[in-house]
Amino acid sequence: MKLRVFGTLALLAVLPLGVGEYYVNLASQVFIFAVFAASINLLLGYGGLPTLGHAAYLGVAAYLSALLQIKLGLSHWAIAPLALIGTTVMACGFGLIALRATGLGFLMLTLALSQVLWGTAYRWVSMTDGDNGLRGLARPAPFGINLDGAPAFYYFTLLVAVFAIWMMARFVSSPFGATLQGARDQPRRMSALGYHVWLIRWVAFVYSAFWGAVSGLLFVYYHKYIHPVSLSLANSAEGLLAVIAGGSGTLAGPIVGAAIVLLLKNWASAYIERWNMLLGFVFVFIVVFMPEGVVPGVKRLWKRYISRA
Amino acid sequence: MEALHIQGLKKSFGGLPAIADVSLSIQEGERRLIIGPNGAGKTTLFNLLTGDLPADAGSILLFESNVTRLATHKRVHLGLARTYQIITLFPRDTLVHNVALSLLGLSRVRWNSFGSLPDSIYESALAVLARVGLEALAERPIAEVAYGEKRRVEIAMALAQKPRLLLLDEPLAGLSREERGTVKQVIGAIPRETTVVMIEHDMDTALDMADRITVLHYGRVIVEGTRAEVVADPKTREVYLGH
């Protein structure tokens, strides 16, 4: 396992040397989306809490970063922590509301909360410039290193993504991670063992939102632009799709899923104008035929094929 | 000290009173058996004691602390532990992991979100499994072991927390004669520091495990006393006629 991880990292480290700028940029986007998807899976796969509003954290962090830059002209050293803290505080509040329910109710509440933000981003024109979005943003220049070039930004994103995923991996394999999974499987039993199930879920909620916010910062740095559509249900759904596609049982699943979804989107949009429709069909297809996820599903079908041959 | 003091407990579902009016006291170290026909309210009583269900009226004192409105996990921290009638273990995890989760429940370490599970917890979990004779199966997933062994794991998990009051909900249900003997041995070996309250349906095997017996019927205490007293009481036979 360790060999696979290090091998992949080594490959990723030399990627920009071998491929053109378009693919380097694509890879950066995959990393950003992977962090987003992995953060969703903390809740969905490990916590058993289906969330349909994760784009809220990506979007709010991105907007906070943009607004702090445009309106207050702060440096990125100040903006990044402020944006992250702001989004996390918001998530603390959202968690208090959403966790009043579980299952379907929880899902609806996360959806509702993120829709509030989405609608507000469109209508609060004085702040967000509504449908125009906020443009002309600058990427950070940590220690003076210019990140405008594709390879430079690629390495920056790779570093942040690796760190983020490493932290999430430590989280799920920690004692707390074990209690989170226990609460997912048998919440009543966990209470009877002395665990504060609600609190466990709330902590996981906030932690997952934090990493969603991190992906939001990377997102706004990459695009140098933020628009309300990034807070949309479709965006949350794409994140969910990445988790489902890769399989919610592991940490690697969402990463693979993110790559699949992003590459599919990129490839498809060259031929098909209606990405949403394709997304819809993919959802239906995966849920009906490969409910455990594309990666495990393909493995299962492959095993069946091999055993017949 | 009284381990458990219940006064005027009531619980209804819709119009149906599951627990009509229950008052009882259990001394520390006692072994109490609660019996009664199906629907008498035995498991509901347990659910009220653990806090899985809120009471409509009445009070519950656990070691003289009023826990009537207290959340379940807080009651556990006061020394309460319980097994369930339906096995509610973690099927995908190994036996030792299940017991480790139980040990973790009362430990500060459970909030650690960065490190790994300390070896000490693992070793303690193995020791607990050894007490119930299951150390050989420690690394097997729960889903793969026999029903009787799962029952023993349930009890092991509850015992792991060294509870002051242990609620056993039909621990012998569904077991073969051999398995029943093993489980009875485990229960019999529980130290007197732990007060044990047991619900059992199988009267014959359970009667000799108890100091005192409470008979429930339609959510009320019908008879209470030592084994001899309960067996002799005509009301007991009335309740069980036809069974």
Added chain:
Amino acid sequence: MRIANLTHGALFMLGAYLGVSVMRYVPNLWLAALAAGLAVAVFGALLERLVLRKLGGNVLGQVLVTLGVSFIIADACLLVWGGDPIPIQTPALLQRPVQIAGFVFPAYRLAVVAIAVVVALVLFLLMEKTRLGAMIRAGVDDPQMAGAVGIPVSRLFTTVFFLGAALAGAGGVIGGPIMSAYPGLDADMLPLALIVVILGGVGSLLGAFAGAFITGFVYTFGVALLPDLAYVILFLPMILVIAFRPRGLFGKFAA
């Protein structure tokens, strides 16, 4: 019915667009509503039978599938009817203003209110006072027991879905003169439906009615006073109610 259905907004929109097309040949709003309602109902029933049936209890699966279907419908509408909003003509008879107690109302809006009340009453009577309603409620509460006593649970579920989709489709047409048919109509309608259901409480028609009332009132006044925060105001009642009462106002259980 305890199914997580996110297609409802899209069904509403589909109904509106189908109504537009029907009215090109038959310029009668009510007939168009009927036709669109039927068409959408058939679609909904097929969806339930072919897809949702297989996902009983799998909440996330239901959500994703219905979400996916809503995306498909939305894009399909865009393909077929284009991106410009298409107005629907108010029926000539109801184009005039009506005076009640010194206030002037557009006749059509009053008609819509009347229709809504009638539909709500009919649904309430259906669910609470008829045998069919009792069977449906039994089927939802305990499908296995209901089946054991001879209730055709699966056929009933399809029927309910059919009915729900029909109302959505017809509603799209009836709402047409007020809202038009436009891309994004589904995204505008769905949150309203969700809010009403969650606020009012799952499983309660009275709750849906109350939820709709409260939401409508709060939203209309809120938007007039604080237009920038329109969306927050829209969701605020629901969020407040859930925070204090997870099962909504009249819900039978927490969603």
